[in-house]
Amino acid sequence: MTTKEKQGFGLYFLLAFGLAWLCQVYASLLLIRDGNAALYRLLLTVSMFCPLLAVLLVQKVFLRQPTGIGWKVQGKRRYWLAAWFGPAVFTVLAAVLYFAVFPHRLDLSGSWLATAYGGEMDAETLRRELGVSNLSYMLETGLFAVTLAPPINMLAAVGEEAGWRGYMMPHLKEQLGLLNGRLLGGVIWGVWHWPIMLLTGYEYGTNYLGAPVLGLVVWCVVCFALNTLLDWLYEKTGCIWVSAIAHGAFNAVVALFVVLTNPADSYYNVLGPMPIGLIGMLPMLALAVWLTLRKS
Structure with missing residues (x-):
């Protein structure tokens, strides 16, 4: 793995966690504060796609390589x-x-x-x-x-x-x-x-x-x-x-x-x-x- 690929792998975790945790925390606040269970479930579903989005951003945008998936x-x-x-x-x-x-x-x-x-x-x-x-x-x-x-x-x-x-x-x-x-x-x-x-x-x-x-x-x-x-x-x-x-x-x-x-x-x-x-x-x-x- 090259240095840039290692950087890309680190960036993947930053994006996969950062984006998903934003969705999870906001969804939780909506549920706790407003009792909005429907939007809570929707945002949790959105968070499930954050790892895939992170792969695409790293491989296609940062490294310009195939995902390998x-x-x-x-x-x-x-x-x-x-x-x-x-x-x-x-x-x-x-x-x-x-x-x-x-x-x-x-x-x-x-x-x-x-x-x-x-x-x-x-x-x-x-x-x-x-x-x-x-x-x-x-x-x-x-x-x-x-x-x-x-x-x-x-x-x-x-x-x-x-x-x-x-x-x-x-x-x-x-x-x-x-x-x-x-x-x-x-x-x-x-x-x-x-x-x-x-x-x-x-x-x-x-x-x-x-x-x-x-x-x-x-x-x-x-x-x-x-x-x-x-x-x-x-x-x-x-x-x-x-x-x-x-x-x-x-x-x-x-x-x-x-x-x-x-x-x-x-x-x-x-x-x-x-x-x-x-x-x-x-x-x-x-x-x-x-x-x-x-x-x-």
Whole structure:
């Protein structure tokens, strides 16, 4: 890597973080001050494209070079299937593991749904009058999450994937090696989310076990695991759309089994049952470590 390319790589991080953090902080202020959830979500979606924008500004404007990102749709079918359905498998494993460790936190009463519907009706009234139950919710939400949601969410996720997996990871692995590159890449990706985690409780809420420090640390470990799996998919296919669809599928299904908890147990969200919890992430983390140690 030449001196100018190193400068470009540094500039990439400055832009990817600076632009995204401006969006995240402003979005958080709008939510906290004005309660504007719609604009908050829109600005967070915009922030997801900042890594791609940073790549384009560095490679096309500063260095005047190709981005090197693989945009061509390609790759063996098994990698596409892994990207599409793998996140759902990890989500199921996370919930099974979490409730195996904490069986008393498995709540089949429908209290989470009652709270989600504003608390105006209890779980039995919801089931009787609206036909909404834990089972119906999980079937409908889960079906959407593994069919239509991945390609829809992919369109937003590709901004991050192009920047992190398409551009950042090849450079980090070239300079630091596979293990250190994936470790650092995961931490960088995790820290990139910190403003909205601290300001609005993104991912774990604001009142949870060990808040806010434990959530920030756990999230970086989760990002190492997920970064490794997404990087592996991109390595195997050379197609950024594969990792983007996996990212989109993960976003779609990650919170599915929260419905089986009591809202009062949100204090333990940092542990599970989502695959971003300290316990819930273990299957995903185990695979990430195994793939890295066998140098895949």
